[in-house]
Amino acid sequence: MAKRLVVLVLSVALLAALASLGAPSRAQQLDSVLYVYNWGDYIDETLLIAYEQQFGVRIVYDNYATNEELFAKLQAGAEYDVIFPSDFMVARMIALNLIAKIDLENVPNLKYLDKQAVDTWYDPENYCVPYLWGTSGIAYHVSLEEPPDSWAALFDPEQVAKYTALGGINVMDDQRELLGAALLYLGFSVNSTERSELEQARDMLLRVAPEYRYFNSADYQVTLLPAREVIISHAWNGNAAKAALLTRSEAYPKGEWKFITPKEGGLRFQESACVTARSPRKATAEHFINFLLEPENAARISNATGYLSPNVGARELIDPLLREFLPSEEELARLVWVRPLASDAQRLWDEIWAEIRIGG
Amino acid sequence: MTTTISTGVRNRAAQAASSPERAGYAYQHRFERWAGWAMLVSALYGTALLVRVPLLGQKDFLPMEAALHRLAENLSMSSVAALLTAFSLADGWLSARLLRGAAVGRMAAARAWVGIALSLLYFAALRDFGGALLIGAHGGAVLALLSRNGGVILAYPSLVWLGVFFVLPLFGVLAASLGRTTELGLIDLSAPSLENYKRLLSPxxxxxxxxxxxxxxxxxxxxxxxxxxxxxxxxxxxxxxxxxxxxxxxxxxxxxxxxxxxxxxxxxxxxxxxxxxxxxxxxxxxxxxxxxxxxxxxxxxxxxxxxxxxxxxxxxxxxxxxxxxxxxxxxxxxxxxxxxxxxxxxxxxxxxxxxxxxxxxxxxxxxxxxxxxxxxxxxxxxxxxxxxxxxxxxxxxxxxxxxxxxxxxxxxxxxxxxxxxxxxxxxxxxxxx
Incomplete structure (x- = not known):
């Protein structure tokens, strides 16, 4: 009995070991599988299927919700090949050797990218390839007679009272965005580390925060805006565009939501496609990233997410409605990058933020 | 090691049975045989890895494969193969002896302790949590079986569960709370302090x-x-x-x-x-x-x-x-x-x-x-x-x-x-x- 069991177990083990031999050999030197880790709702998922069918690479696709989540997973040893961190996180990951430098020879479609999106502060040596970018500002419902043009709409008590009466305000539950916007409104840097400046921003926010109807930066574009739970919202342009796409109807052929970059300026961010340092499938990862940079694919990603692509080739192919959310040259000049904070400054920001959130 | 654990147990088993000597013997025998099966599993797994990693160069399927490839990059593929061969042979021999009822409990226990020590080393060097867990849990299971204590054996799975998913993380959190977060988002434990707790209680x-x-x-x-x-x-x-x-x-x-x-x-x-x-x-x-x-x-x-x-x-x-x-x-x-x-x-x-x-x-x-x-x-x-x-x-x-x-x-x-x-x-x- 025992002998027969041993034989059985042995043969199963042998079969398992040899199973891989039977798999068909692949024509290209692409790997059989690719692990991709992206933000939720940040790609056209049919592209993944298209890639699988065209190149015979199985894609394992997972989502994260914040940069810190991605960072924590990678640090814990998660084995992903392609990731999409935001600007400051790219800088941090390069510093910690979590990202491999992409071989630009393998990504010829880089030629379609806007030069100013490729030369960035966070990735001067081009470890990564820009994927999508955006800016924060104010989304407003088209029924508003006078659209807002300044951050005052969110921070000036009179205006806050007015918009609250008209239908309510949503602000982002994001310390860099909300405090950053408040600092911009007061004429300070979005990366300020001056206690007095941050305290001014805090005092201003504490006066108006109880009036805000929502603190939502997670899903407002699909929940709050289309349902008209609010009349104006602190928003990223891509999310405002998504809300516009979702509310297109006969009465509103261009959707019900519009977006402005306040005259004081807005915060700019950009996600890049990167290959992890631990990836054993670097060539396949680069091949996949190159695939995403095909103009028609980049356009499909923009159309699905609402976010703008740095892909110049895709501009003519995207939904015309999205083009309205592309900042003009003059607006582009008013955007500022969010920079990482030193530990002490981070703590200061954190404490100020806790005060605002508990007071709001 | 084994003997110290087993004497107490033998008494307990003896008390429970009507015919002390025989019943106690039957208990030991069965559990040691099970330990033999456990050794057979690790011998087979070692063999499978030996076939798949050095011979076929596979790295995507079984636990530990990717980590062994990383080890091979630092040492050499032949030393990884030698290591796997040594473990497979040792475990195979032990399992054959144990399954035949030979008194090699001491040796098996020594092998189990080596497994536990190795799992820690393995994790420290290769950062492969799943593999380390496999090696360590296997060693622990063999030890539990060799203790011939039915209670320990029954409790073993939940002990592993509690240890891995509760005690370890709890200590991790406790340790982290004494550290400082650096600009790069890492936790610096070089100067432990109660600063974070003070901050909780400060205006x-x-x-x-x-x-x-x-x-x-x-x-x-x-x-x-x-x-x-x-x-x-x-x-x-x-x-x-x-x-x-x-x-x-x-x-x-x-x-x-x-x-x-x-x-x-x-x-x-x-x-x-x-x-x-x-x-x-x-x-x-x-x-x-x-x-x-x-x-x-x-x-x-x-x-x-x-x-x-x-x-x-x-x-x-x-x-x-x-x-x-x-x-x-x-x-x-x-x-x-x-x-x-x-x-x-x-x-x-x-x-x-x-x-x-x-x-x-x-x-x-x-x-x-x-x-x-x-x-x-x-x-x-x-x-x-x-x-x-x-x-x-x-x-x-x-x-x-x-x-x-x-x-x-x-x-x-x-x-x-x-x-x-x-x-x-x-x-x-x-x-x-």
Whole structure:
């Protein structure tokens, strides 16, 4: 009995070991599988299927919700090949050797990218390839007679009272965005580390925060805006565009939501496609990233997410409605990058933020 | 090692059996044979890795494959192959001896300890948690079997579970709470201090003790949730318990059905009901015509409590039902025979007798309610900043100060631990647990 069991177990083990031999050999030197880790709702998922069918690479696709989540997973040893961190996180990951430098020879479609999106502060040596970018500002419902043009709409008590009466305000539950916007409104840097400046921003926010109807930066574009739970919202342009796409109807052929970059300026961010340092499938990862940079694919990603692509080739192919959310040259000049904070400054920001959130 | 463990056990086994010597021997024999099977498994796994890693160069399928490739990059593929061959041969030989009933327990125990030590080394060098867990748990399992103690063997899986998923992380959090988060988001433990705990108790800006405030606020909301669940759940459980027997299960089933759906989805369902153009407002305006303009129901304390009570009510009803159902009806009859009115009967007889259920339900509702952040984000519209939200922000949000978050988590864990201990204390007093 025992002998027969041993034989059985042995043969199963042998079969398992040899199973891989039977798999068909692949024509290209692409790997059989690719692990991709992206933000939720940040790609056209049919592209993944298209890639699988065209190149015979199985894609394992997972989502994260914040940069810190991605960072924590990678640090814990998660084995992903392609990731999409935001600007400051790219800088941090390069510093910690979590990202491999992409071989630009393998990504010829880089030629379609806007030069100013490729030369960035966070990735001067081009470890990564820009994927999508955006800016924060104010989304407003088209029924508003006078659209807002300044951050005052969110921070000036009179205006806050007015918009609250008209239908309510949503602000982002994001310390860099909300405090950053408040600092911009007061004429300070979005990366300020001056206690007095941050305290001014805090005092201003504490006066108006109880009036805000929502603190939502997670899903407002699909929940709050289309349902008209609010009349104006602190928003990223891509999310405002998504809300516009979702509310297109006969009465509103261009959707019900519009977006402005306040005259004081807005915060700019950009996600890049990167290959992890631990990836054993670097060539396949680069091949996949190159695939995403095909103009028609980049356009499909923009159309699905609402976010703008740095892909110049895709501009003519995207939904015309999205083009309205592309900042003009003059607006582009008013955007500022969010920079990482030193530990002490981070703590200061954190404490100020806790005060605002508990007071709001 | 083995002998010291086994002597005590042999006595126990001997006491339990009618014919001490023979029964004790049969016990040892069986468990050592099982250890032989465990060794066979590791020998086969080693062989499979030997075939797949050095020979075929595979790295995507079985646990440990990728890590062994990394090891090969640092050493050489031939040394990895030699290592695997040595282990497979040793384990194969041991398993053959053990399965034949030879007395090689000592050697097998030594091999098991090597496995445990190796798992630590392996994790330190290669950072492959799954592989380390496999090696270590295998070594532990062999040791448990060689102890010949049925109790240890039965408890072993849950000990591994508790150790890996509770004790280890708890110590990790405790250690992290003494460190400092660096600019790069790492935890620096070179100068451990209680700074993070001090920060918890220090006033911030113009708002006073912000963190204590968040804590008190959270406990208050969790308390309200528990109280409301109790007030709704008690009569409900009582009513179910008094239904004819075959209906009871159907009612209980109905209480549990919402659990088949994820809490997040159920919470979002409330958004659809409560929002301005949602189901409730359209019912009130269009169908009943009671109000003229939509009510703002979302992101009010009402919505938050509604979501929490809705989510956790079954945790209250089920233990309550159990203790009410077990209630001896003759006690109630005796009370009325002694001229107690219904109110008095309830407070003097029924309620004290069902107190175990009340306590169990309360603790089951209170603890998850303290840790909630989904409900406060979704139904509270982010307006209610609770402990769960603060923790979320420190670990996966823009706050990013993991060491501070760890300190907050540690305090929370200890307070919950105290609450649970009080519960067990009270439970003993009312004859429960």
């Amino acid at each position: 911030v800006g113009v708002s006073g003790l912000v963190y204590v405030n968040i804590f008190v606020r959270t406990v208050w909301i969790a308390f309200l949730t528990t109280a409301i669940c109790l007030v709704i759940g008690y009569p409900f459980a009582f009513w179910i318990a008094r239904q004819p027997e075959r209906w009871r299960n159907i009612w209980l089933m109905l209480v549990m059905i919402p659990f088949w759906t994820n809490l997040l989805i159920r919470t979002y369902a409330w958004v659809i009901i409560l929002r301005r153009d949602g189901a409730l407002n359209s019912l009130l305006i269009d169908v009943l015509g009671v109000i003229g303009r939509p009510l703002d129901l979302l992101n009010t304390p009402f919505a938050l409590l509604l979501g929490l009570v809705y989510g956790y009510l079954p945790f209250m009803v089920l233990p309550l039902y159990q203790s009410i159902e077990r209630l001896d009806k003759r006690m109630i009859e005796a009370a009325s025979d002694l001229y107690a009115d219904p109110v008095r009967t309830f407070w003097r007889v029924i309620f004290p007798l069902t107190l175990p259920g009340v306590l169990a339900g309360s603790i089951l509702v209170f603890i998850p309610a303290v840790g909630t952040y989904v409900v406060s984000n979704v139904l509270g519209g982010g307006r209610f900043f609770l402990v769960g939200n603060l923790l979320e922000q420190q670990f996966i949000g823009a706050g990013g100060d993991k060491a501070f978050g760890a300190a907050f988590g540690t305090v929370l864990t200890f307070l919950m631990l105290i609450a649970t201990l009080i519960y067990f204390r009270l439970g003993r007093k009312v004859g429960y647990t």
